[in-house]
Amino acid sequence: MKGAVLVVCDSLRADLIDDATAPTLARLRREAASFTAFRGVFPSTTRTSAASIATGSRPASHGLLGNTMVLDEGAGLKCYSAGKPDFLERLRRVTGRALHRPTLHERVASLGPAVLMSNVSPGAAYVHDPEGAGYVYHRSGSFGPGRAPLADGLDIRVGADGDDTMTARFCSEILEQRRPPYAVLWLSEPDHTGHHTPLGSPEHRAAIGRADANVARVLETVDRLDPGGKETLFAACSDHGMQTIRRKVDLDERLVEAGFKASLDSSDVVVAxxxxxxxxxxSPAAADRIPAVLAWLPKQDFAGEIASGETLSQWGLPRGGTLAIAVSLAGDDEPNAFGVRGRSDVAENALGGESLPGHGQHGGLGRYEQRPFLVIRAPGIAHGSHFTNASLVDIAPTILRHLGLAEDTLDGRALTGA
Incomplete structure (x- = not known):
């Protein structure tokens, strides 16, 4: 039976893959199909990226607009963390559905239940199957079909050791024993280490190596179960890259100082x-401030690219409603202490960010955070470098075509034959 296996190395930027640090991925670049122009989505956050991989759609279509989202639950606009275990149910109450496009878990259910094992935030794990079509394993709670809680959950911690334990179980139990039509392994490294240590440091490169070793374990299992690779699509990718934090900026404070926002916690203008x-x-009462904010933003030293109106659609965000402006913060191409290029300003996160000054972050349109990697080994996809434009949203249709399933209501396109 045909199957698809996807391994995601969270936050691994393409230019940090080499024979010394990530030998398995470097070899796959040569021996499988490598998509050199592969890009992420905006915002380049894990939760939004996970939803785009799961649905084959951009944020405007699937509805998960970032690691944080602004909702009105009846008491005015407020920003919430999309990483919390209960966020999708909150989103469902406000919008009517957790995601507005079906996920791969839903789409492959006719062939059998799909399985995800994830060691990132619960919000980024649960977006793969909010409707309970298959299995989702996560340390915050694991679920089977119908969202039934599982007794044999995933008792691990975020980081490389947890990734190793999860990968061993993924290979022995999910791939060897259960053999689902679609199986996903989402590693927390090198994202976890990159947020807490400098990019390119020995600690960060060691985390990349640990992730690469887990890719090798999965690949060895796939090769043993399907010699010659005639039935299995194997893909490895990252969801986004990372850049070094240049400085932190409190946008709420700046908006208050400029007179556009009543107070730091007011609901008239809310920053996600x-x-x-x-x-x-x-808010509707503050909508008349939008032109003035658009005139003010380009003059601010933290502002890089700015989107409003039609440009929001070009960035993959919805138009209308209360969302009016998106800004990718300013940055430069300067190297850090370990020679890794790319720095960006970072918006302060009142909900509690993990990053520390001088270490890694992502979320915008910076050159390196928009350079994830993608390698695929499957029948119908020629080996070697592919220079065609490709994106996270192209992964789902590629898997669906391999499995012989419909590719309707997708923003991406299958890379078969690319």
Whole structure:
């Protein structure tokens, strides 16, 4: 039976893959199909990226607009963390559905239940199957079909050791024993280490190596179960890259000082910080301030690229409602102490960010955070470098085509034959 296996190395930027640090991925670049122009989505956050991989759609279509989102639950606009275990149910209450496009778990259910094992935030794990079509394993709670809680959950911690334990179980139990039509392993490294140590440091490169070793374990299992690779699509990718934090910026404070926001916690103008970008929402009573904010933003030293109106659609965000402006914060191409290029300003996160000054972050349109990697080994996809434009949203249709399933209501396109 045909199957698809996807391994995600969270936050691994393409230019940090080499034979010394990540020998398995470097070899796959040569021996499988490597998509050199592969890009992420905006905002380049894990939760949004996970939803885009799961649905084959951009944020405007699937509805998960960042690591944080602004909602009105009846008491005015407020920003919430999309990483919390209960966030999708909160989103469902406000919008009518957790995601507005079906996920791969739902789409492959006719062939059997799909399985995800994830060691990132619960919000980024649960977006793969909010409707309970298959299995989701996560340390905050694991669920089977119908969202039934599982007794044999995933008792691990975020980081490389937890990734190793999860990978061993993924290979022995999920791939060897259960053999689902679609199986996903989402590693927390090198994202976890990159947020807490400098990019390119020995600690960060060791985390990349640990992730690469887990890719090798999965690949060895796939090769043993399907010699010659005639039935299995194997893919490895990252969801986004990372850049070094240049400085932190409190956008709420700046908006208050400029007279556009009544107070730091007011609901007239609400910022949804996304790491190296931010999304601004305006209540109906404050909508007349939008032109003035758009005139003010380009003059601010923290502002890089700015989107409003039609440009929001070009960035993959919805138009209308309270969302009016998105900004990718300014940055430069300067190297850090370990020679890794790319720095960005970061929007302060009042909900509690993990990053420390001088270490890694993502979320915007920076050159390196928008350079994840993708390698695929499957029938119908020629080996070697592919220079065609490709994106996170192209992974789902590629898997669906391999499995012989419909590719309707997708923003991406299958890379078969690319």
């Amino acid at each position: 910080p996304q790491g190296t970008s931010a999304i601004l929402h305006f």
